[in-house]
Amino acid sequence: MPTWVVPRMHCTQSCHGAPIMHQIQLPCPSPSTDAALLPSAAHDGPVYAMVSTERQLLSSGKGELRAWNWSDIVKKGCKEAWSRRPPYRSSLEVPEINSLQLNPKDNSILLAGGDCAVHAMDLESGTFTHEFRGHSDYVHCLALRDQSQECLSGSEDGTVRMWDLRTGAQVQLIEVHKYEECSRPQHGKWIRCLATDCDWMVCGGGPALTLWHLRSVTPTTVFPLPHCQQHVMFYQDLILSAGHSPAINHLQISGEVRAQIPCTPRSVHSLCINERSPEHKVGGAPPARGAGSDVTQREGLRVGAGLGLE
């Protein structure tokens, strides 16, 4: 479950739908001992993605995008500001929204999830402007290339597609599982995580975590991580990733595993970096039923929060 770190606040989600906020206390935070500020359920199902604007926290889970004002959250009143549902085609089942990505340039938000499409919604008007269809299975993750206004989506069908946000057309298709260097058929072909930095993209999931050069569409580095990775991000000169193992991997672009910081959750679904605090950089959250999360210091001190079963 993704986390969003705001200065001094650390917000995690739980599978039961409540965005739970923990206040980080210096010097050594242990979020399990902090009081959850918003214990009430925000969604009636799991919360799969969260992003934050200046004024609002946006969360999504079982088919709806909900927004919460930060001012309300801080004052401990928890009433959603608005909630929107993308236009779904099927009516049998409400598809989940697995990933949210903010596009600050035109104040819109991209949603992707169970209906195999990527939707774009304008934050001011709340209308859904674009729908990018092409995936044959549900979309796991999104990444945005700011300069060229394109977005990448990784999906269960094993492909990474690039979409032009202005025209709505699919620009590129990478079938990751077909590349022998990275494919791992024993795990599957699903792409769980994506991150992009200029011309580079790193993706992982069933296939091994690989660094791609987008223009030439070649996998340059395959990282030797045995577990399926569930979140990956570029940070400074490193690539941080985490997945089915209880560790946060610090990887160098060359393919070397520089460090593997152990963390409490047995499987990490999202990472986030707190830019403003000098000490506490990385927070990760496991797919726990309760709110269990971990905040680790960069240099490898492990501060544990336990996994709570409900």
Place this chain on the structure above:
Amino acid sequence: MSSDSSKKRKPKVIRTDGAPQESKRSRADPDQDVKYYSEEVEVELRDPSKDYELYKQTCQELQRLMAEIQDLKSKGSRDSAVAIEERRIQSCMHFMTLKKLNRLAHIRLKKGRDQTHEAKQKVDAYHLQLQNLLYEVMHLQKEITKCLEFKSKHEEIDLVSVDEFYKEAPPEISKPDITLNEPHQQTLARLDWELEQRKRLAEKYKECLANKEKILKEIEVKKEYLSSLQPRLNSIMQASLPVQEYLFMPFDQAHKQYETARHLPPPLYVLFVQANAYGQACDKKLAVAIEGSVEEAKALYKPPEDSQDDESDSDAEEEQTTKRRRPTLGVQLDDKRKEMLKRHPLSVTIDLKCKDDSVLHLIFYYLMNLNVMTVKTKVTTATEMATPISAGDLLSPGSLLNCLYPGDHGKRTPNPANQFQFDKVGILTLSDYVADLGHPYVWVQKLGGLHFPKDQPQHTVTADNSLSASHMEMTMKLLRMRLQSRLALHKQFASLEHGIVPVSSECQHLFPSKVVSRLVKWAALPYEDYLELSYTKDVVEAGLAEDTHLYYTALVERGTAKLQAAVVLNPGYSSIPPIFNLCLNWKGEKTNSNDDNIRAMESEVNVCYKELCGPKPGYQLLTNQLQRLCVVLDVYLETESHDTSVEGPKEFPQEKMCLRLVRGPNRMKPFKYNHPQGFFSHR
């Protein structure tokens, strides 16, 4: 010269010679009768003073003569003899005069004395008279004063006032015409009236006494009549016993029970009363009885005076016995312990009958020195049941009633004051003696009205009726539910051990018609083994696995896949659901720590248990959970994505209808079964 003796005594004149005295002789009366010389007469005639002068003269003459004699004698002349003689005769004469004078004087004296005597006598007589009269006067005066002081008794009587008297008294008594004038008569009349009144009252009094006697006799008669009634009533009651039995109204039995109940100690009495009341009011299938020896109970409360009589004997006995016991201190301590843990000889039994004719027997004891109650249980079932191996603990008396209320494990004494008593005799905890004494559950104390505040020893905790009453209904319900659930589990285990998961017809809709995975093994698991399993750590850490719970292991198989489940059964089944922990051995070992789908399977069984409860009262929860386990294993295996690198078909072809095979960032499988469409979807 001597006179005749017959003459009266009169001074005889003895004469020798004497001239002057002759005169006297001549005075002799010629009368022979008067032979005395009445000198008395002469005395009266002579003058005393002349006699006195004569006396003096005589004396002087005598003196003179004597002197002359003396002179003559002294001179000693011869002629003097004649002179002397003469003188001598003269002096004799004088002597005679003197004698006469002496006589006369004597007579005078005698006369005078006689006169005085007479006078004195007279005076005395008068004096006496005077005294008499004075005495009489005094006497009379006394009498008078007495009379004057006399208070008649009539004055002590309170007479009615004068006015009333005149009003009430009849005129023949009051006589107003006379009495108004004379107070004396008035008083008399009043006294008469008083007398009259008193007579009347006395008569009335006699009458009343007679009445009273009569009435008393009547009362006596009636009493006798009543007392003769009692034995007749008794005989009627005896005769009605068969009728009572016939009509199922055992009043006599109840009466006897109440009699015995009087000897119960207060907590057991409260329990008895409340249970009886509850049974009569709400629950016809509850039977209360009292067991034990009433004589022993009576003996407990015997006053200590009896023992004092035998004190000397018992002291001697004790000495002997202590001599024997001294070498073994342990035995002494043991005896002290036994004494402390002594039970009251009477116990209350409650039999709870359930719908299927199985009976839960509860026997309540009271430990006198510790002031706690304990309970022993026994279960009799309608039919003989073969006990499956895994069900050994289900109905065992030691653990049947564990945790009836949460946390009430009955291992420690609920009375905090007992700890101090235990320390004295070296008892560590009551749980060592529980097998013999029964379990001291908190709900047992509450039924007996004993309320022990936590962690604060109180001096006296007395049995409280209202506490017992408020808990009675709840506890009886829980007891029945407990028995029923255990019996249901018993039956289920018998079937599970044979590899069959019994699913009743009401619950068929929860599962698809075709379930391929099978339950292969069902066995009881010791608590220590459960703790050691690697995949149960979360449950243990969450405090959901305690030593009062029951643990089992189940093995579900399909093809090469083996799913092991560790089950924690809370004593409060089925209101508290069992908890499953899974470990799948198929292409590696998968548990909830490394596979989210296993966790999802666990949550399907553990968290979504409400759907699986089945028809009330929900005893089928366990079997439904096991069936669901088989179903989700089927789903898991069939929806596993095919590994294209490995040759050969999928081991488990997909037969289940699923909307989507995976969903969400963690790629969950569809474990939820939808009825009646029959497809699987995500929750």
